[in-house]
Amino acid sequence: MKNPTLIALRVFFLLLCGAGSWVLAVAVPDWFSHQGLAVLVGLGAGGLVILVDVLLKGFSLRGLTALTFGLAIGIVVAWLIGSSPLFEYGDPQVMFLSRLVLFVVCTYLATVIALRGKDEFNLVIPYVRFVPHEVETPLTVVDTSALIDGRVAKLCESRFFGTALILPTFVVDALRKMAESDDPVRQARGRRGLEVLNQLRQIQGLDLRIIESELTGNQRPEEKLLFLAQSMQARLLTTDYALAQQAEFQGIVWLNLNLLAKALHPDPVLGESFELELVKAGREAGQAIGYLSDGSMVVVENSRGKIGRRLMVEVTSILPSAGGRMVFARPIEPLT
Structure with a gap:
């Protein structure tokens, strides 16, 4: 999208060149009879300068x-x-x-x-530092996976995320390309990421900075992100486990929204009641199985006939397992 302010500035500069040439022609007696030619020369010179300006668009x-x-x-x-x-x-x-x-x-x-x-x-x-050195504001570089995930917007709205978010232009460009893809899945993911970006822009008090990166085009996006985070001494926010491991190998502090969600999820305790959807039958007679949001299995007794429904259940015991933990519960009352 063209910048109307920049267009107006270029038009003003062009008119100024023409007017300056006309004033010069009037002031110099030898040029007085060539005022029209002087204006054309001035406009041509101004147009040449604007052409150089356009050609140097990517030169920062x-x-x-x-x-x-x-x-x-x-x-x-x-x-x-x-x-x-x-x-x-x-x-x-x-x-x-x-x-x-x-x-x-x-x-x-x-x-x-x-x-x-x-x-x-x-x-x-x-690299240009975005804040003075005496003001220690943490910087966090955000990748496409974190934007597509969407939880970063809610996290910023909660004001628990006290940092400046850095969005490289190549991340935004990647989301736009995904949104324009012919693949419905990629298109939906790209549009989701752009929607989250707009949500971040509307959050009051959020320090969101979209920066231009001049890293070479033959580098992979992952390499660009890691290099940028390392150069700016910033953290990396991602949901990509492989990218997080690369960041750790290079000594970059990384934040994974999945690990954060898992850490914040409250552990069930004996006697606690909660809603649960039963999805399949258990091993023992009468048992039905549901899952917590963190993936923990919940075995509910005397509920096999209620598979596919949501129940209020009460925790009766908790056992550790290879996958984390297994929760046993009993039904209290049906919800649906």
């Missing part, structure tokens, strides 16, 4: 920093070599041309190397 502050650094290094190297004894003797014109070629080659190579490696040397071209 980090790229400019890398370009400046490369030019500086190239100039210094060319000056050092050009000042060596190798260029003290010989024809002055040949030496001048040799120094000129050396200057062009050194500055070009240094600039190209700096632009290619701008994401690899953080000490020279560091």
Whole structure:
């Protein structure tokens, strides 16, 4: 979507160039009879500047920093070599041309190397810190799986998540591509992620920052996320177990919403009553089985004939098992 403010600014700049050329033509006697041509030249020059602006659309502050650094290094190297004894003797014109070629080659190579490696040397071209160093605000990079999951929005609404959320543009772009996919499943997941993103934007007091990343396109999204989190000293919020393991291997603190949900789920206690849907028959006569939200199996006695219904049950015993725990209960009264 085009930025109307930017369009208005470009139109104003173009008109300003035309008006400036007309004023210059009026002020200079030799140009007074060529006012129309002067206006056209001014508009053409302004249009050329705007064209350069459009071509440099993806060239950000980090790229400019890398370009400046490369030019500086190239100039210094060319000056050092050009000042060596190798260029003290010989024809002055040949030496001048040799120094000129050396200057062009050194500055070009240094600039190209700096632009290619701008994401690899953080000490020279560091990532922009979004807060002053004296203000220690935790940063958390969010991946696509966490957005598609959706629970991050509820977590932020609860105000328990005291951190700034960092959303790289390549994560948002990935969700948009999924939403435009011909695959119904991918399309639904992408739209779900974009809906959650809009929910996050509407949460008052939430520090949400969508940042542009200049990592090379041949890197996988997982590699980009890990590199970004490591460079910004941020945590990684995900529901992807494999990505979390990669983050741990690289020393990145990661947060998994599934583990958080499991940790917050209250353990059943003896005598506790709760609703349970019976889904299948148990091993023993009269038993029916249901499951808690964390996957724990609940065996309900004298309820086989009520499979498919929801009951109020009361916990009678809890036994540890290989999968976690097994809860035994008895029916209190039917709900449905």
